[in-house]
Amino acid sequence: MAMRKSRRGPRGAAERVEGLLVMLPWLISRKRVKLSDMAKQFKLSEKELMNDLMMAAMCGVPPYTPDALIDVFVDEGEVVAEVPLMFSRPLQLNSAELFALQAMGSAALAMPGxxxxxxxxxxxxxxxxxxxxxxxxxxxxxxAVEYLAEAQHAVATGQFVAIDYFSPITGTHSSRTIFPRAVFEQMGHWYVRADDDQSGEIRNFRIDRIKQFTPTGKTTAPIIEGIEAEVDFFGTDLETATLLVRPAALRLVETYPYISREPQSDGSVRIELAVGSQQWLGRLLLRGGDAIDVLEPVKWVDLGKHTAQAVLKRYS
Amino acid sequence: MINLLALLVQRTKPLTLKQIRQELVGQYPESDTAARAAFERDKGDLRALGIPIELITLGGDQAGEGAYRVDRKSFELDDLGLTDEERSALQFAMATVRVGASHGDEALWKLGGERALNAQSTSLNIQLDDELMSTLADGVVEHRTLKFLYKGEMRNVDPYGLLARAGFWYLVGFDQLRADRRTFRVDRIEGEILVGDRGSFSRPKDFDLQKAVPTEAELLAEGHGDDAVATVLVDASLAGGVRTQFGKQSVIKEHLDGSVEFAIPCANLTAFRVWLFAMVDKATVIGPPRVRKQVVTWLTEQAGGR
Structure with a gap:
């Protein structure tokens, strides 16, 4: 079996050549592209791109007559390429590229609307x-969840929206007016990122917890805030808890991001988690039952017990 | 390396290393040993890019000598006939669905498109890093057996497919250790993954990726409990979510205060507990009596402390 090479680290010669074999057909199909645009497109600095283009310009087939060289140059801030026929076609898609196209394409196709x-x-x-x-x-x-399409429409059209939002942490409903900036899915849940009149902050609201979603009629120019990567909901100032999780509850606990994970000799795992609220941890302990113990902090050691006592009242 | 590629593509006849060195003057070291090593490195790098270099054994005056050639059809992408509109649609899809890895961008460039540089109003995050995607894709696309450590055991898995669900990637395949089909959460694979030879296995014709990984609702029904369905009263605040998860057909009765009675599968009591208690005190099991009694027993045991 062969070990796969890492794609990280500084760009080596092979990686630069690979980049050129992708860039050259792309460039020749356009003939002229602004240097700054091309650098941005290929996630390179302008200097890196210039170096790669210079490398290409020094390549060609013997006897290196002008017609056998890769004719690429920068003219008034634009990259211009006349490439030999052999580099006018792109490389075949590799497994990972095919995989990415299928994954992203089919996901986009499955999205509402x-x-x-x-x-x-x-x-x-x-x-x-x-x-x-x-x-x-x-x-x-x-x-899909209810109000997803409405939230997407509100972002696109710059609508202010009145919502009724349920917070499971406090168990309460609140009425707010929000100005949606983006809609995103993370960890299986859809969120709308919006200016929130109640807190005066930009907040992420889980869409399946919105009970009413009513445009107020007020609109302004859309402010679209793309979500470039995973949103860190936990921040850095949250409390943490260390749990001893037995195999029966591992599937449940490992659904959540953890800070550290330390397998024990008896099959249990010591897991340190960021805790959004005491209510959230109480719920997790209730779901895990006797397969989860709180090791630290001491104040939460009996939290599962107290949560179970509260729920038991509903059955009295 | 580009010069070597250009030369082998342009020449109609295979070239020996000696001829290549004569053509590419100054490109390879003087010493035969060093030149061979440099050539092998270039050859390996080109092959890693998906450009196969064919070795031909010559006859006649050069009998037994090895010569090299590259058939451009073996590495160039055929024109797929994509329209501008289709390229734009792919571009939008790549910008909307964020996997973290850059393979989507690279694919888009090869197809003549451009990655979107402006912010998108909607995005879906299914993160998978470059190296991991490349390795797993080689496994599932090229039918290569994967070897990795999972839950402390070394597994040899014939990977049938990858499914992203609820924020996680799942690898489904035949686990040779267990001699059965298994599902592995990709983020729980420990250490590096070793990749076997292309075409190491055949995927069963009846394999259905979506069905291979049960949803939470399906998981609740997969068990041997005495009762298959429980009636659960859910407060108005959470009833909408339960209705979305189990469908309208699960609704038994809607109350005036907005609370709703649902028929929920409970054959798998462990999964049922996890699902039910996620609603803490916003849901109550009404029946059947055996299930309600079990829920009360769980709560009583936990409330009594351990």
Whole structure:
């Protein structure tokens, strides 16, 4: 078995060549591209791009007559390329690229409101022959929730919206007016990121906890705030708890991000978690039952017991 | 390396290393040993990029000598006939669905598209890093057996597919250690993954990736409990979520205060407990009596302390 090479670290010669073999066909299909735009597109600094282009300009086929060189140069801030025929076609898609296209394409197609017979569907169909015959090797399960489409529309049109929001931490409802900036899915839940009139802050609201979603009629220019990566809901100033989790509850506890995880010799695992609220931890302990013990802090050692006592009252 | 590629692509006849060195003057060291080593390195790097270099054994005057050639059809992407509209749709999909890895961008460039640089109003995050995606994709696309440590045991797995669900990636495949089909949460794979040879296995024709990983609702029904369905009264504040999860057909009765009675699968009592207690004191099991009694027993045991 062969070990896969890491894709991290400084760019080596092979990586630069690989980049050129992707960039050159892309460039020749456009003929002229602004240097700054091309650098941004390929996530390079302008200096890195210039160095790569200079490397390309020094390449060609013997006897190195002008027509056998890669004619690439920068003219008034634009990259211009006349490339030999051999580099005018892109490289074939590798497994990871095919996989990414299938994963991202099928997920986008499964999102609410997606046109199932539109250009994305037909593009994916054209890619299908590149995959092993009959294989659906990757799928993304996208679950819609009520008000998702309305939230997307509110972001796109700059609407202020009145919502009734349920907080499971406090067990209370609140009425707020929000100005949505983005809609995103993370850890299986949909959120709307919005200016919140009640706190005066930008907050993330779980859409399945919104009970009413009513446009106020007030609109302004949309402010679209893309979510570039996973949102850190925990921050740095949250309390932590150390749990001893036996195998029966591992599947449950490991659903949540953890700070540290230390397997024990008896099959249990010592896990340190960030705790959003006491109510949240109480709920986790109730769900895990006798398969979870709180080791630290001491104040939460009996939290599962107290939570169970509170729920038991409903059955009296 | 580009010069070597250009040369082998342009020449119609295979070239020996000696001829390559004569053509690419100054590109390889003077010493035969060093030149061979440098050439092998370039060859390996090109192969790693998906550019196969064919070795031909010559005949005639050069009988037995090895010569090299590259068939451009073996590494160039055929024109898939994508329209501008389809490229834009792929671009939008790549920008909306964020996997963290850069393979999507690279694929888009090869298809002649551009990655979106402006902020998107909607995004879906299913993070998977570059290296991991590359390794797992090689496994599932090229049918290579994967070897990795999982829950303290070394597994040899024939990977059938990958499913992203509720924020996690799941690898489904045939676990040779257990001699059965198994599902592995990708973020729980320990250490590095070793990749076997291409075409190491065949995927069963009846394999269904979506069905291979049960949803929470399906998990609740997979068990041997005495009762298959429980009636659960859910407060108005959480009833909407339960209705979305189990569908309208699960609703038994809607109360005036907004609370709703649902019919929920409970054959798997352990999974049922996890699901029920996620609502803490906002849900109560009404029946059947055996299930209600079990819930009360759980609560009593936990309330009594351990």
């Amino acid at each position: 997606a046109d199932k017979k539109g250009p994305l569907a037909s593009a994916l169909k054209k890619l299908q022959p590149l995959l092993p015959k009959g294989d659906a090797v990757v799928e993304v399960d996208v679950r």
